[in-house]
Amino acid sequence: MRVREFEASDFEAAYRLDQTCYPPGIAYSRFALREFFRLPGVCAWVAEEEGGLVGFVIVRRIGSDRGHVITLDVRQDRRRQGIGRALLQTAERWLAQQGARRVRLETAVENQAAVTFWQRMGYETLGVLPGYYLDRLDAYRMEKRL
Numbered sequence: 001m002r003v004r005e006f007e008a009s010d011f012e013a014a015y016r017l018d019q020t021c022y023p024p025g026i027a028y029s030r031f032a033l034r035e036f037f038r039l040p041g042v043c044a045w046v047a048e049e050e051g052g053l054v055g056f057v058i059v060r061r062i063g064s065d066r067g068h069v070i071t072l073d074v075r076q077d078r079r080r081q082g083i084g085r086a087l088l089q090t091a092e093r094w095l096a097q098q099g100a101r102r103v104r105l106e107t108a109v110e111n112q113a114a115v116t117f118w119q120r121m122g123y124e125t126l127g128v129l130p131g132y133y134l135d136r137l138d139a140y141r142m143e144k145r146l
Contacts, residue, residue: 001047001048001049001054001082001083001086002047002048002049003045003046003047003086003087003090004045004046004048005043005044005045005046006037006043006044006045006046006056006058007046010046010053010056011033011034011037013052013053014033014044014046014053014056014073015028015030015033017053017055017056017073017075018033018071018073020075020076021073021074021075021076025133025134026108026133026134026137028071036058036060036070036071037058039060041060041061041062041098042058042059042060042070043058043059043060043061043091043094044056044057044058044059045057045087045090045091047074047083047086047087053075054074054075054078054083055072055073055074055075055078055083055084055087056071056072056073056087057069057071057072057073057087057088057090057091058070058071059091059094059095059103061095061098061099061100064099065099065100065101065102066100066101066102066103066104067091067092067095067098067100067102067103067104067146068103068104068105069088069091069103069104069105072084072087072088074087079113084117085121088121092144092146095146096146100146101145101146102143102144102145102146103123103143103144103146104126104141104142104143105118105123105141105142105143106129106132106139106140106141106142107139107140107142108132108133108137108138108139108140109128109137109138109139109140110137110138115140118142121144122144123142123143123144124142124143124144125140125141125142126140126141126142126143127140127141128140128141129141
């Protein structure tokens, strides 16, 4: 497995992966995913193997000292093998180099596997965002100091 910076040619594979990682309505549309890449301060990386893309992460530097994890996707059959960790650590290093001192994210309250992953990676729950997904599913806001 190799982690490298996201390239425009990765877009369709990343979009298809996102569609398999999240249910309809929560998975990003092509339009939304493209818009993330146009935001100032955004950077992304992919994890790839011979068979193609197995994961990706998109983060954004916000202001002078904050970062935001927009999404972290890993192919279901490749989870719990260090891919998410490698992608996140790459993104956090970049954010720290950009001056970020803390990173925030949102994750579904019902997604215990994701909550456990984020906690293992050092993120703490700051609170609950009611109706964050589809105006009906709650999310945790989580943060980590870099």
